[in-house]
Amino acid sequence: MADSEQSQNRITKTNPTDARRNGNEPLHPDLTTRQVQRGTHQGDRYVRVIRSQMLRRVAPGILRATEAVSHPGGKVGYWYTRFKAFLVGKPLPTAAEKDERLNKVRALAVLSSDAISSSAYATEEILLVVILAGTAAVVYSVPVTIGIAVLLAIVAFSYRQTVHAYPQGGGAYNVSRENLGTPFGLVAAAALLVGYVLTVAVSVAAGTAAITSAAQELYPYRVEISIGFVVLITLINLRGIKESSTIFALPTYLFIFSLASVILLGLFRIALGEPQVAPRLAEGVSAVEPLSLFLLLRAFAAGTVAMTGTEAIANGVPVFKPPESKNAATTLTWMSAILAFFFVGLTYVAYHYGITPHETETVISQVARRVLNNEMAYAFFQVTTMAILILAANTSYFGFPRLAYVLANDGFMPHQLKFRGDRLVFTNGIVTLGAVSILLIVLFGGSTHALIPLYAVGVFISFTLSQAGMVRHWWRTRTAGWRKSMVINAIGAALTAMVVLVVGIAKFALGAWIVLVLIPILVFLFYHIHRHYARVAEQLALASGDECALAPARQIVIVPIGDLNKASLRALAFARSLAPQAIALRIFYEPEEVETFRQEWARWCNGTQIVLLESPYRAFVEPLLAYIEELHRQDPAACVTIVLPEFVPAHWWEHFLHNQTALRLKTALLFRKNTVVIDVPYHLER
Amino acid sequence: MNFSKLLVPIKGISADDAAIRLACQIAKLNKARVTAIHVIEIQRNLPLDVENEAQLRAAELVLERAEEIAKPFHIAFTTEVLQARTAGVALVDEAIAAGVDLIVMGVPFRRVVGGEFELGATPHYVLQHAPCPVWLCREAVTEETARTE
Numbered sequence: 001m002a003d004s005e006q007s008q009n010r011i012t013k014t015n016p017t018d019a020r021r022n023g024n025e026p027l028h029p030d031l032t033t034r035q036v037q038r039g040t041h042q043g044d045r046y047v048r049v050i051r052s053q054m055l056r057r058v059a060p061g062i063l064r065a066t067e068a069v070s071h072p073g074g075k076v077g078y079w080y081t082r083f084k085a086f087l088v089g090k091p092l093p094t095a096a097e098k099d100e101r102l103n104k105v106r107a108l109a110v111l112s113s114d115a116i117s118s119s120a121y122a123t124e125e126i127l128l129v130v131i132l133a134g135t136a137a138v139v140y141s142v143p144v145t146i147g148i149a150v151l152l153a154i155v156a157f158s159y160r161q162t163v164h165a166y167p168q169g170g171g172a173y174n175v176s177r178e179n180l181g182t183p184f185g186l187v188a189a190a191a192l193l194v195g196y197v198l199t200v201a202v203s204v205a206a207g208t209a210a211i212t213s214a215a216q217e218l219y220p221y222r223v224e225i226s227i228g229f230v231v232l233i234t235l236i237n238l239r240g241i242k243e244s245s246t247i248f249a250l251p252t253y254l255f256i257f258s259l260a261s262v263i264l265l266g267l268f269r270i271a272l273g274e275p276q277v278a279p280r281l282a283e284g285v286s287a288v289e290p291l292s293l294f295l296l297l298r299a300f301a302a303g304t305v306a307m308t309g310t311e312a313i314a315n316g317v318p319v320f321k322p323p324e325s326k327n328a329a330t331t332l333t334w335m336s337a338i339l340a341f342f343f344v345g346l347t348y349v350a351y352h353y354g355i356t357p358h359e360t361e362t363v364i365s366q367v368a369r370r371v372l373n374n375e376m377a378y379a380f381f382q383v384t385t386m387a388i389l390i391l392a393a394n395t396s397y398f399g400f401p402r403l404a405y406v407l408a409n410d411g412f413m414p415h416q417l418k419f420r421g422d423r424l425v426f427t428n429g430i431v432t433l434g435a436v437s438i439l440l441i442v443l444f445g446g447s448t449h450a451l452i453p454l455y456a457v458g459v460f461i462s463f464t465l466s467q468a469g470m471v472r473h474w475w476r477t478r479t480a481g482w483r484k485s486m487v488i489n490a491i492g493a494a495l496t497a498m499v500v501l502v503v504g505i506a507k508f509a510l511g512a513w514i515v516l517v518l519i520p521i522l523v524f525l526f527y528h529i530h531r532h533y534a535r536v537a538e539q540l541a542l543a544s545g546d547e548c549a550l551a552p553a554r555q556i557v558i559v560p561i562g563d564l565n566k567a568s569l570r571a572l573a574f575a576r577s578l579a580p581q582a583i584a585l586r587i588f589y590e591p592e593e594v595e596t597f598r599q600e601w602a603r604w605c606n607g608t609q610i611v612l613l614e615s616p617y618r619a620f621v622e623p624l625l626a627y628i629e630e631l632h633r634q635d636p637a638a639c640v641t642i643v644l645p646e647f648v649p650a651h652w653w654e655h656f657l658h659n660q661t662a663l664r665l666k667t668a669l670l671f672r673k674n675t676v677v678i679d680v681p682y683h684l685e686r
Numbered sequence: 687m688n689f690s691k692l693l694v695p696i697k698g699i700s701a702d703d704a705a706i707r708l709a710c711q712i713a714k715l716n717k718a719r720v721t722a723i724h725v726i727e728i729q730r731n732l733p734l735d736v737e738n739e740a741q742l743r744a745a746e747l748v749l750e751r752a753e754e755i756a757k758p759f760h761i762a763f764t765t766e767v768l769q770a771r772t773a774g775v776a777l778v779d780e781a782i783a784a785g786v787d788l789i790v791m792g793v794p795f796r797r798v799v800g801g802e803f804e805l806g807a808t809p810h811y812v813l814q815h816a817p818c819p820v821w822l823c824r825e826a827v828t829e830e831t832a833r834t835e
Contacts, residue, residue: 032742034735034769039779046770046779047735049726049742053764056746060739 030057067091070422084422088238091422100242100424101321104331109249110241111316112335114199114309114395116256117388119342121206122148122306123350124363129299131356133291135279138351140296145347148303149340154492155307155463156336158470159314161485163328165473169402171314172466179472180465183523188465189407190522191458192311194515196396196403198458199308200437204229205446207390210382223446227438229390234434237397240423241319248394251387258384259342259364266349266371277354301456301502306343308459309392310336311466312399319398393437401429411533412526457507457515460500467493554638556631557582560624560665561645564600567682571645572608574680578641584610585627589618620661621668628675640675647682687819689713689787692720695777695808696765698748701792701825706752708823709790710759718787719762722752723780725773734769742767774811781816789820795827 031052036045055063070091071081092100102110126144130137159171166174172192177185208226212219236244289295313332320327346367355366368381401417405426408417421427467489474486504512557579561568575582584605588594594612601610615623632640646662649655662679669677694709696702706722713720724745728734749765756763770776781789791809798804805813813820 034737036735037779037783039775040782041775044775044779045734046725046768046776049745049767049769051746051767056750057742058746059743 030061030063031055032057067093087235088421089240089243089423092240092424094424097424100240100319102241102245102319103321104327104334106242106245106249107313107320107327107331108334109252110245110398111312111331111395112309112338113248113252113388114203114312114392115307115335115339116252116309116342117203117392118306118308119259119339119346120364120385120389121362122303122343123347124357125305126299126303126347127350127355127357127363129295129302131281132289133295135281135356137291137295138279138354138356140291140299141347142344142351144296144299144303145344147300148306149344151304151492151495152307152310152336152340152343154488155310155467155496156332157485158467158489158492159311160329160332161470161473161489162314162466163317163332164325166314167317167325169315169317169319169406171311171403172462172469173403173406175469175473176462176465179469179476184465184469186412186523186526187519188462189403189412190519190526191461191465191515192315192403193400193522194518195308195458195462196400197433197436197440198515199396200230200233200393200433201226201440201444203389203392204233204437205441205444207386208446210386210389223442226441226446230393230434230437230441233390233393233397234430237394237430238421238423238425238427240425241398243423244394244397248391251384251391255384255388256338258381259346262368262371262381263342263345263349266352266367267345269371270349270352274352276352279351279354279356281356297498297502298506301499301506303343304460304499304503305456306339307463308456309395310339311459311462312395314466315399316402319402397430397433400433401426404429404432407526411530413529415533456503457500457512458519460496460503461519463496464493464500467496554635555579555641556635556638557641557643558628558631559584559643559645561586562661564597564604565647567647567680568645569604570682571643571680572605574678575641575643576608578643581609582643583631584608585613585624586610587613587615587620587623589615621664624665625668625672628669628672632674636674638674640672642669642675642677644677644679645682646679647684650684650686689716690718691784691786691788692718693777693781693784693786693789694720694722694752695773695789695791695812696722696724696748696752697773697792697808698724698744698751699792699794701794701823702748702752703755703792704825705790705792705823706755708821709788710756710761710763712788712790713761713763714759717761719764720756721764721766721784721786722749722756723766723768723777724748725768725770725776727773728769728771730771734771736769772807772811774808774815777808777812778815781818786818788818789816791820791822793822793824795825 033050035048035050037048039045051057052063054066054069056066058064067090071077123141123145126141127138130140130144162171162175166178168174172188173185176188204226205222207229208222211225212222218225236247310332313328313335317324317328320331346364349371350363350367353367353370355363355370357363358366361369364385365382369378372378372381404413404417407413408415416428417426417432419426419428470489471486471493474482474489504516508516555578557575559568559571559575559582561571561584572582572584575584586597588597591614597612611627613623613627628640628642632638642665644662644665649658666677666679669675689712692709692713694702694705696706706720709720712718726738726741726745728736745767749767752765753763766780768776768780777789780786789812791812793805793809796804796806809822813822
């Protein structure tokens with residue numbers, strides 16, 4: 001009550017519009033005025049509180065823009081807004097962020113599509129290596145798969161700790177930076193960013209390959225089809241995380257349902273005593289290597305593609321509904337359990353049925369065909385597999401922009417990547433990912449085989465750094481159970497480091513070198529960007545003594561004019577309001593023009609200083625710049641203000657009929673020190 | 687009946703919501719404009735144009751809620767804040783000044799001591815003095831309101 005009494009004060013002027021016209025009414029910066037109205041009965045009065053419908057007053061001196069402000073005016077603006085709303089949806093206010101957060105079921109669909117989809121090809125990657133030692137070596141696919149599942153459990157355990165320790169997200173980058181130092185953090189970030197881009201390119205190329213295999217006449221258009229998919233996924237992601245999760249949840253869960261059905265049915269049949277089939281080499285394939293530890297390590301490394309995408313949840317903890325860390329940890333456990341079951345189950349069923357890689361049919365397809373034994377069910381399974389392969393890209397659309405945001409926030413990537421668009425997603429990050437992925441698809445001609453060697457190296461570098469960071473974390477914090485956690489993370493770090501080494505060596509010549517070269521380049525760029533932002537901050541930071549910066553500076557005001565007209569008179573009037581000693585500058589090309597101009601000047605602008613500058617070589621901008629330079633030399637501490645008269649045609653196309661002198665001048669003055677350029681527009685009516 | 691300008695007095699009570707929805711439905715059918723008005727009643731010991739931050743903020747919140755309700759109807763919907771000694775007088779005067787065709791008012795269900803239904807001073811004044819039709823939306827009787835005898 002006391003507050004409201006204090007804030008009560010009388011508004012004395014009741015008709016601000018009239019008073020303002022007289023020039024004696026103060027402005028109301030918070031856009032709220034009061035106007036007394038007469039009632040119908042004598043003596044009746046009431047007050048209309050005049051408020052802006054576009055900018056709402058929240059508190060004294062604080063306004064909030066409404067949605068209507070974002071709608072540009074005019075027909076073009078109207079249709080642009082409608083088209084944009086059709087493509088990406090209507091703008092959401094920042095307050096709606098809490099509604100955009102995901103529950104565990106939605107989050108599993110968005111964040112796990114990459115990891116879960118890898119179960120579609122990870123078994124095949126192992127078999128492709130072990131088969132090199134002949135059919136007898138196929139039996140090792142099962143223990144290798146179990147080994148990878150254990151590694152997955154260790155990595156998932158590590159990330160569970162990470163989501164609790166780093167609820168702000170950032171995953172491997174934050175863990176490595178905080179525990180191992182900034183260079184390691186940046187290496188992890190660069191590796192992850194490369195991994196995200198490759199995920200989009202590889203998964204979309206794989207999905208397109210599935211389509212072009214079914215309809216071979218589309219094969220020549222595989223790059224265009226892949227680009228179409230990337231554009232589509234980009235647009236859906238620009239619609240906001242909640243909407244994209246709704247769109248992508250169905251295919252993800254259909255794949256989970258159908259693959260779980262295939263594996264469970266297969267295991268059920270095996271349990272019923274269906275006989276084991278001995279593996280046979282596909283036609284044209286022969287054993288070329290002896291069974292060795294290195295071969296098994298290569299098989300292990302090849303199978304670890306199953307683990308790509310595991311880090312996405314740790315990167316995006318803030319997107320979960322509260323309690324964020326707990327929900328993220330639970331979703332991570334679900335994802336790891338599903339992935340491990342799919343991977344081990346599929347490998348075991350494939351082994352039992354003696355399925356080996358075939359040139360024309362994937363292992364997962366052979367398993368489904370064998371287990372389902374029904375054309376319709378098999379076709380449905382294939383469609384869900386194709387959909388999940390394409391949707392694996394979606395996890396990157398979640399991870400990349402978030403990691404880019406965290407990096408931009410720390411000053412290692414351009415600040416534009418911090419921008420959140422109409423739908424509360426990191427628009428620039430999403431568009432950047434789409435653009436770079438398209439570039440990669442075009443460069444590699446939409447070929448999956450060409451891209452896969454690049455794939456796992458980056459991801460496993462980030463896993464290794466993250467695990468190593470967690471080891472240091474336990475060592476430093478020494479919370480309850482730290483010894484056990486530290487040992488688990490140390491084993492994880494050693495195993496993932498081994499994968500990096502094996503994949504790096506085995507696939508170096510096939511293209512892994514590109515990633516190993518790209519990561520240092522990116523880290524170098526991060527440091528350069530960071531140095532720039534540090535320099536900017538240093539130069540702009542306020543220090544003691546800067547209080548005098550608010551003191552008015554002396555101004556040299558120059559008004560370049562062409563013909564004397566309403567536009568130039570308005571600019572002159574404005575310039576004189578800034579500084580009564582404003583100088584008008586007229587450049588002329590013919591000496592005969594001078595006398596006529598002087599007479600005109602005396603009639604319309606008597607009392608304003610004018611300088612006439614002859615330009616016998618018919619140049620305009622250069623003599624003007626030279627004059628400004630010379631005049632400024634007389635008082636280098638002064639601020640030069642160039643006031644440009646500019647008339648604005650009624651229609652946009654009429655701009656082409658006029659010299660863009662003001663534009664040329666503005667461009668020339670853009671980088672001149674201590675110079676302010678002011679446009680004084682004069683809008684033509686017709 | 688055709689209406690082109692509708693006025694909905696908003697008090698910040700639950701009965702307002704149904705009145706806003708009804709007005710918006712009518713406006714949608716008639717391609718009409720709706721103005722939601724909240725009147726801040728000023729005590730007689732204070733100047734009429736007094737600036738009270740708390741009351742103005744409360745008015746903004748009430749009108750923002752009205753806008754949220756009206757948003758799905760995609761109609762021309764504006765909001766106003768008035769200050770007056772009595773809300774009914776200002777609403778009728780504003781309706782006359784703006785040439786309003788219809789006033790739609792939300793009315794709570796309440797009884798005074800003795801069990802008689804109490805319409806309230808503002809709806810009563812508007813019903814008596816508004817030159818245009820006035821539609822009242824009385825809120826549904828709940829167990830709680832039915833007991834208030």
